[in-house]
Amino acid sequence: MTKAITVAGLHKSFGRTHALDGLDLTVEAGEVHGFLGPNGSGKSTTIRVLLGLLRADSGAAQLLGRDPWRDAVELHRKVAYVPGDVTLWRNLSGGEVIDLYGSLRGGLDRTRRADLVDRFELDPTKKGRTYSKGNRQKVALVAAFASDVDLLILDEPTSGLDPLMEEVFQDCVAEERARGRTVLLSSHILSEVETLCDRVSIIRQGRTVETGSLADMRHLTRTNISAELAGPPNGLARLPGVHDLEVQGLRVTLQVDTDKLDAVLKSLTASGVRTLTSTPPTLEELFLRHYATDAADAPGSGEDAEVAAR
Amino acid sequence: MTAVTTTAPADARRRTRAATGQLAGTWTLLRLALRRDRVMLPIWVLALGGSFSSVGSSIASLYDTAAQRAELAASMNGNSSLRAMYGPVFDDSVGGLVSWRMAAFGAVLAAVMSLIVVIRHTREEEETGRQEMLSAAMVGRRAPLTAALLTALIANGALALVVAAGLAGAGAGGAGAVALALAVAGTGVLFACTAAIAAQFTESARLAKGLTAAVIGAAFVLKAAGDSAADDGSSVLTWLSPIGWAENVRAYADERWWVLLVLAAAVAVQAVLAYALAGRRDVGMSFLATRPGPAQGRIATAFGLALRLQRGALTGWTLSFAVVGVAFGGLTGGAADLVGDNAKTREIFERMGGQAGLTDAFLAAMVSVLGMVAALYIVASVLRLHGEETAGRAEPVLAGAVSRTGWAAGHLVIAFGGAALLMTAGGLGLAVGYGHELPAVLGASLVQLPAIWLLGGVTVLLYGAFPKAAVAAWGVAGICLALGWLGPAVDMPQAVMGVSPFTHLPKLPGGTGMEWGPVLTLTAVAAVLVGAGVGALRRRDVLS
Numbered sequence: 001m002t003k004a005i006t007v008a009g010l011h012k013s014f015g016r017t018h019a020l021d022g023l024d025l026t027v028e029a030g031e032v033h034g035f036l037g038p039n040g041s042g043k044s045t046t047i048r049v050l051l052g053l054l055r056a057d058s059g060a061a062q063l064l065g066r067d068p069w070r071d072a073v074e075l076h077r078k079v080a081y082v083p084g085d086v087t088l089w090r091n092l093s094g095g096e097v098i099d100l101y102g103s104l105r106g107g108l109d110r111t112r113r114a115d116l117v118d119r120f121e122l123d124p125t126k127k128g129r130t131y132s133k134g135n136r137q138k139v140a141l142v143a144a145f146a147s148d149v150d151l152l153i154l155d156e157p158t159s160g161l162d163p164l165m166e167e168v169f170q171d172c173v174a175e176e177r178a179r180g181r182t183v184l185l186s187s188h189i190l191s192e193v194e195t196l197c198d199r200v201s202i203i204r205q206g207r208t209v210e211t212g213s214l215a216d217m218r219h220l221t222r223t224n225i226s227a228e229l230a231g232p233p234n235g236l237a238r239l240p241g242v243h244d245l246e247v248q249g250l251r252v253t254l255q256v257d258t259d260k261l262d263a264v265l266k267s268l269t270a271s272g273v274r275t276l277t278s279t280p281p282t283l284e285e286l287f288l289r290h291y292a293t294d295a296a297d298a299p300g301s302g303e304d305a306e307v308a309a310r
Numbered sequence: 311m312t313a314v315t316t317t318a319p320a321d322a323r324r325r326t327r328a329a330t331g332q333l334a335g336t337w338t339l340l341r342l343a344l345r346r347d348r349v350m351l352p353i354w355v356l357a358l359g360g361s362f363s364s365v366g367s368s369i370a371s372l373y374d375t376a377a378q379r380a381e382l383a384a385s386m387n388g389n390s391s392l393r394a395m396y397g398p399v400f401d402d403s404v405g406g407l408v409s410w411r412m413a414a415f416g417a418v419l420a421a422v423m424s425l426i427v428v429i430r431h432t433r434e435e436e437e438t439g440r441q442e443m444l445s446a447a448m449v450g451r452r453a454p455l456t457a458a459l460l461t462a463l464i465a466n467g468a469l470a471l472v473v474a475a476g477l478a479g480a481g482a483g484g485a486g487a488v489a490l491a492l493a494v495a496g497t498g499v500l501f502a503c504t505a506a507i508a509a510q511f512t513e514s515a516r517l518a519k520g521l522t523a524a525v526i527g528a529a530f531v532l533k534a535a536g537d538s539a540a541d542d543g544s545s546v547l548t549w550l551s552p553i554g555w556a557e558n559v560r561a562y563a564d565e566r567w568w569v570l571l572v573l574a575a576a577v578a579v580q581a582v583l584a585y586a587l588a589g590r591r592d593v594g595m596s597f598l599a600t601r602p603g604p605a606q607g608r609i610a611t612a613f614g615l616a617l618r619l620q621r622g623a624l625t626g627w628t629l630s631f632a633v634v635g636v637a638f639g640g641l642t643g644g645a646a647d648l649v650g651d652n653a654k655t656r657e658i659f660e661r662m663g664g665q666a667g668l669t670d671a672f673l674a675a676m677v678s679v680l681g682m683v684a685a686l687y688i689v690a691s692v693l694r695l696h697g698e699e700t701a702g703r704a705e706p707v708l709a710g711a712v713s714r715t716g717w718a719a720g721h722l723v724i725a726f727g728g729a730a731l732l733m734t735a736g737g738l739g740l741a742v743g744y745g746h747e748l749p750a751v752l753g754a755s756l757v758q759l760p761a762i763w764l765l766g767g768v769t770v771l772l773y774g775a776f777p778k779a780a781v782a783a784w785g786v787a788g789i790c791l792a793l794g795w796l797g798p799a800v801d802m803p804q805a806v807m808g809v810s811p812f813t814h815l816p817k818l819p820g821g822t823g824m825e826w827g828p829v830l831t832l833t834a835v836a837a838v839l840v841g842a843g844v845g846a847l848r849r850r851d852v853l854s
Contacts, residue, residue, distance in 0.1 A: 055849070055851060074711070076708075081709035083702070083706060090514060091514070091603075092603065093607070095607055099606060099608070100614075101707075103611065104707060104710025105711060127600050129513060153709075
């Protein structure tokens with residue numbers, strides 16, 4: 001497999017802030033690559049370097065085998081970008097903006113554009129300021145998915161999308177992969193990343209702390225459970241994979257490694273369940289648990305983190 | 311609490327509560343506005359206010375005898391075209407001459423300051439979506455407008471203080487100083503209310519600013535036409551213009567305090583209208599609803615996008631230049647008029663070059679004014695690049711197959727070509743209004759371009775190399791404007807005048823004739839500045 005993106009030892013400072021501190025990133029051609037990290041960890045800075053909008057202080061970056069700064073214009077014919085916060089021109093309609101971005105890239109597939117406008121339920125005649133946040137994202141998403149490009153760089157693209165549209169988005173990304181395109185997906189929504197991504201890189205404070213396939217990182221996924229029981233809980237603390245257990249009378253909150261979920265549910269139903277909510281953990285929670293306490297050890301690989309987590 | 315025995319006081323209380331509820335949060339918003347404007351407003355107030363006292367001291371030292379001042383007054387009042395530009399002289403004391411030179415000029419600038427302040431804290435807040443979050447807190451429906459108007463009121467109040475104190479310091483204090491300060495600040499407040507109304511009608515802060523600026527421009531043209539017709543400010547046209555009112559306060563010439571009441575009444579009427587409108591509309595919306603646009607776009611290039619974004623403003627500017635050109639062209643015939651049969655004024659008249667000389671001098675002054683205003687256009691137009699970048703709209707465009715140079719070139723062609731279009735429209739308007747000498751007047755108008763382009767070049771360089779300081783370009787243009795308007799009156803040393811590129815241009819039409827040297831030099835410098843600015847833009851990070 002050829003590499004769509006290779007980044008090695010990337011550094012970028014803004015004044016006294018070190019946004020990127022030796023970041024590494026490798027994205028294979030044809031894969032959907034998740035790019036995760038807490039707010040301010042340097043995801044958007046990395047993406048801006050890859051788009052030739054920022055010049056790296058040091059380190060190597062290659063996009064489709066070329067220099068993202070020097071060959072920016074040529075490269076951008078093959079790249080579509082969706083920012084996390086799309087701003088539109090107030091007096092231009094969504095349709096005009098979609099076609100403009102299409103023209104500024106390698107061109108637009110008209111049938112696909114019509115199909116996407118339909119699927120995302122976007123009214124392309126409305127003007128910039130009158131779109132809601134989610135609809136502004138849709139404008140950029142339609143423009144990106146309808147463009148004839150090799151690489152899609154999506155920076156938290158689904159912020160503001162409703163769950164139905166989130167589903168449409170996931171279908172679109174799957175179609176892009178089926179068509180052999182490469183996707184770099186920066187996201188905070190772990191479930192989205194789980195569904196879509198072949199491999200994932202996690203960064204923190206401008207450095208890559210984990211990279212690999214999701215199966216390698218299964219240890220990262222814990223489920224939050226909050227339940228109101230009919231009778232007192234029994235033996236939850238003894239079950240393997242249970243963390244942060246809190247019991248207040250009949251109310252129970254806990255976290256459980258996702259592969260150990262079954263035993264916990266059995267134990268809960270044994271006590272009788274009145275209400276039950278289960279949520280996947282947020283990235284921040286994961287980071288807090290895995291890295292905040294042992295930041296001094298600076299875990300550089302998945303194995304270290306896994307050991308620390310157990 | 312005792313029980314309420316009748317319903318009337320309860321109703322009254324409820325009404326009071328509803329009224330104060332509309333204004334809830336005004337104090338906090340006012341402090342926010344003053345905090346945000348803590349650099350901009352003091353600069354405006356001190357620079358504009360300070361110019362009054364410096365003009366005062368200059369006039370006092372330049373025309374230090376009563377006879378000299380009387381001669382100046384007579385020559386100015388005797389000539390309808392000069393009256394159109396500067397207004398009539400009501401009194402030949404130092405204060406009277408300051409009032410003559412500064413009343414309209416100061417009123418226009420106070421109006422511009424006020425419009426910027428009011429739109430910035432009303433429509434711009436709504437357009438950016440910030441107002442939504444503020445209004446979701448304990449903020450009354452009319453509080454943002456109140457806070458914005460109070461900010462403008464405070465700014466104009468401070469301006470009045472600086473003007474009055476400065477004039478007193480320059481030896482022209484007393485009732486006249488107070489009257490002039492109040493007339494100028496009052497006009498500022500009046501146009502603050504105009505801006506408040508404009509802000510209700512459009513969803514675009516840019517358009518709201520443009521509309522208010524057009525009203526200010528129209529008021530100035532009305533006043534000019536009125537002053538051309540009458541030498542004592544009594545023309546109906548002058549009275550139709552709020553800027554004419556500032557003049558008709560007649561500071562230092564037996565002040566007509568009641569004219570300030572006219573100003574106050576206009577402020578009140580406009581404020582009531584703005585409040586009525588503001589209370590009746592939705593946050594972020596306007597009375598002119600946005601129409602749907604095409605589902606398919608035809609804009610395919612960065613240049614097409616730039617043209618689409620700037621065409622509205624460019625059209626407005628071009629039309630204004632044509633209209634102002636025709637209006638002032640029509641006033642040109644009076645340049646050589648002489649009122650009365652005074653030997654003294656005849657002598658001045660001959661010294662100033664006779665009929666042809668005076669007409670040419672007036673036309674030259676007019677094209678120079680048009681040129682300096684066109685400099686404001688080019689600064690605004692170049693800074694669209696900055697606006698697009700800081701709003702985050704440049705980033706996705708530059709993530710397309712568009713080079714930095716190509717993206718910038720789109721806007722720069724419109725900025726620099728637009729300036730040429732403006733000067734063509736203004737020059738043609740002048741020539742049409744005047745009715746003679748079309749090639750000479752048009753040529754004179756176009757000769758201003760190198761200086762305009764140079765200021766555009768400075769803006770490009772500031773934007774490219776120091777994007778965070780890009781708005782300083784307004785300051786550069788403002789200094790050139792002030793030098794052009796006030797410099798000759800206060801006999802500014804040539805070294806200082808030389809800062810403005812306009813002073814290096816040949817005085818056309820007439821004068822010494824065309825000189826290619828400075829024209830080509832300025833054009834070359836402008837080209838170098840643009841090149842350096844675009845070069846810096848290519849090398850730096852895109853702001854996010």
